[in-house]
Structure formats: C-alpha cells, structure tokens
Amino acid sequence: MSYTAAATSKTPALIIYLLDVSGSMGTPDIVMPEGNRTSRIELVSKCLEDVAISMVARSTRGTSIQPRYRIALLAYSGQVWDVLGGIKTVDEFAQQGVPNLSPQNMTNTESAFLEAERILLAEIPNLPPNSPAPMVCHLTDGEYNGGDPGPVAQRIMNMSTPDGNVLVENIYIGPNPLGQTVADPTSWTGLTSESEISNQFVKELFRMSSVLPPNYVGIFREFGYHNWRDEARMLFAGNDSKMIEMAYVMSGVTPTR
C-alpha cells in the first residue's frame, strides 16, 4: 500500500464527501478569524468552495481543467441526497458550482456511509490501473440517530485498491472535544491516540478514521501544516474555522503531477 499513485486525467482520484445537514448544523457557533460567528453549515459551504477551488487549481494546466478528481457529494439528515446527481469530474463540478446547503432534521450517519459503500463497491472494480486510492470525507456535528456507522466505516477502510485501502477522513464540528487546547490549528499535530480525546463520540470517529499515508503527509505539510505527525489519524475536531479549513485541505492532498 504505497499511496503513490497520482491523480491524473486518466487516473482521477475519487473523493466522496458525506455532509451532515441536520438541524443543529444551523447553530451559529463557529468562531471566525475576525472574531465573529457563523453557522456550521455556512462554514461547510465556504470550505467546500475553498477545497473545490484548490482542486481546480491543482487540476489546471494553462487555462483548462484536467479531470484529475471525481467527486460525489452526499448530504444527509434523516435521508441521503445525492447533491450533484452522480459522480462528477472536477471540470464538471467547476461548471456546476458549489450547491447551497440548508439544515434539515435527523442525523442518520449510517445511511450516508452505506451509500458511500454502495458507490465504492460499484466504482472500485472499474478504476483505471494506477488510480489513487479513493477517499471518503465525512463531516458531522454530533451523535447519530439510527444505526451505528462504525461497522460500515470499517468495511470501507478495508476496501483495497492497488494503491492502498480506501481512506476515511472525519471532521467533527462542535465545541472543543479534545483533551488539549489548540491555540493555532495550523500548527496542530493531529491525533495519534484515543487518549487525546475527551468526547466519547469523537473517540468513535477516531476509530473510523484512517492514518494519513506518509506520502500524503508531505503534501499536507506543503500546504503549511508543518507539524502534522506521521501516525496521526485523518480526524479533525473543533469549532474554529481554521481547523475546519485545514480538514478540507486534507481531502484534496492526493498527489498530482
């Protein structure tokens, strides 16, 4: 499992975003750099646009976009919505633009992971040789209703491709659930052990998160996150906009040429 395959137009990286749009995502408790507050879902939309711009930038040669990424965007509350209407290449996504997201009701996290699993089961056998390992990026702000998503997440992390197993990243938005204060998220070192977490739900997310592959760590550090530890999980938690931004950056670090 080398995780060295590059995202190219012939071997695009598949990234599935699972976005919790439950009612609590409307809570305006996100602290912005200017000191003002914004709602969780507004920040998610902004970060989604930022990561889309970053992916487009990393896919651009001259003034045309190479289809180096394929993106699925699933929003969930009591049910799951395929926001983009299927998997879109990054150039199609750029044409379409980032959709508006609005808070709904329940938090059926398991159903979102089941839908991601269904997509991956259909896609993995058809990935071109030398494709990068797919990535699932899940964002949530609280405990789930319905079934336990943990077993599905484990099955997804066990799905293998020649480049490596599918990677799962989790982003928890909410009051600091860590056993440490993160003064500057850009210098945060990541989490390598459950003992670093005080919140039970975030401990569950820790178990549902992959270790960031060494090859991706180098790229992540190039974005300015120099202190990220080699064995840290792909898990972010907090209500600081910089932390969430950093988490989204990680979802786009598949190597490119």
Place this chain on the structure above:
Amino acid sequence: MAPSTALTDTIKFRQSHLDVRPWTDLPSMYWRYRLGYVPSTESLTTQQNGQDYLELRFGVDSKRHPKFVFAICDGVGSSYRGDVAARTMGDWLCNTMWGKWGDTISAVQLGDNLWKRLKEMPPEVVNPIDDEPIPDDIPSLMRSALNRQREVGSQTMFIGGRMTQGKLSFASCGDLRLSVLDGDFNSLYTYRPDTDSRWSSKRGVIGEIVPHVIDDPETMNRVRHIIAHSDGLKDAELWWLSDAELQEHIEMLQKREDSDDITYIQIEFTNDLGQPQLL
C-alpha cells in the same frame, strides 16, 4: 550516421514540441550532444502545452573560443501558466549566460549575482507573464482558482549551464537533475534536487539557487559528460544508454498514466577542457 549541425545555432523546445534527437556532432567542436523533449501523456492527449522548456545555444566567443549555454526549465504545473514562466526563464537565463557575464566570478559570486538579477528582473520580462489574460468565458470556480494561482505568481524550476574559456558554470534551482562526469562516469559534480525551491514571477526566488563553477584545469581536463534533465525522467542513470535504448526508455516512461513532461540533454566532450582551443 549522426546528423551534424551548423557551428553556431540555437535550439529551443517548448510546449507541444516532441523530439528525441540522437548524438549530434558539431563540426570543428570538441563535443557532441543528444537531447529529448517529450511532453506528458496528459499534455498530449488534452492538447495542452507541456510545462518544460529546453534551450541550447552554441557558438564561438570574441576570442574564438567555443562556448555553449543551456537551460532546462520545468514550469510548476499548479502555478499560473507555468509553461510561460518556464519559457521566459529559459530565454532569460540563456541571454544572461551567453554574454560575458560570469566570465571571471566564483561560484558564490555567481549565485549572489544571479539571485540579485532574478530579484530585479526587469518589468518587461515579468509583466507579460503576470499579465497572461484569464479568459472571460470560464466558470467562476475556475476564475477563482486561476486568480488564486496568479496571486502566488507563475513559477518554474530551472538549471542553467555555461561553458566558455575552459570554465563550466551552473546555476540550479528546484527538482531537476544535473551531473558532471569523468570518462569513467565518476561524478565530478552532482546537483541535489530540491522540491521546494523555484522562481516565482511574483516573489522572485523561493528557496535557494545552487551555483557551481569548475575552472581548475585539472578537473576541467577530467570532464567528459554533462547530463541534465527534468524530474519526468526520475533518477535513472541514462548516460551509458545507446540512442535507441534512451529513446525506448523515454517512450516507456512517457506512456505511463502518470507521466510527466520529460526533457533531457547530454553533452559529451572529446578533448580536455582545461586547455581551451581556438576555432
């Protein structure tokens, strides 16, 4: 039989060129060269410009000593119009190194001088890069992406080399390869590639320029090969390959899904360089 060329010439490869040139003799000179310029599969299939640039100039100086300069530039693909930055830098490097500049300076002075010149690169050179227009008819996400790229400038990595009057000078910056070898392929100088260093049209040199000068007759007499290439060729040792084997190797790498632009130049000397000859 290897093709021959004129005594004075300038060779430029850029964008959509595609060529692997076998050993080429230069009449009356005591070196020959071969080179390759092959854009990546992605560039070729999508009909986009390659991001590498290669320029080789050779001729005779005012004292009738033979001389050459070369530049290999690798535009940073994720920067704004890296292909334009590579072409501009390659031209600028060759123009700068072709003159008398650098004739009498040490490696340290070479690096400092080049750094200063790059920092003060005239507006007429830099502005056309930064002013490359963003098309009107593109989606807003792409416009945002290009504007974000433009904020950090067009970027390129580079290697420049120069030989005149029994002296070799090199300046290297970024993820490119350069080796100077003796007749048994022992290294006399190897540049260590550096993925963080590059030149930006907005910020000047990011990281470092590594200068190197070989001017003592003893070492110069041992020099038999100069090899420089972009990172698309990885770290393979290619100098001993025949023309056919080199072409086969380049084609094999170029056909890979994740191929990068490939630029390669090898110069072989047949005489001792420590006693420059008049032409």
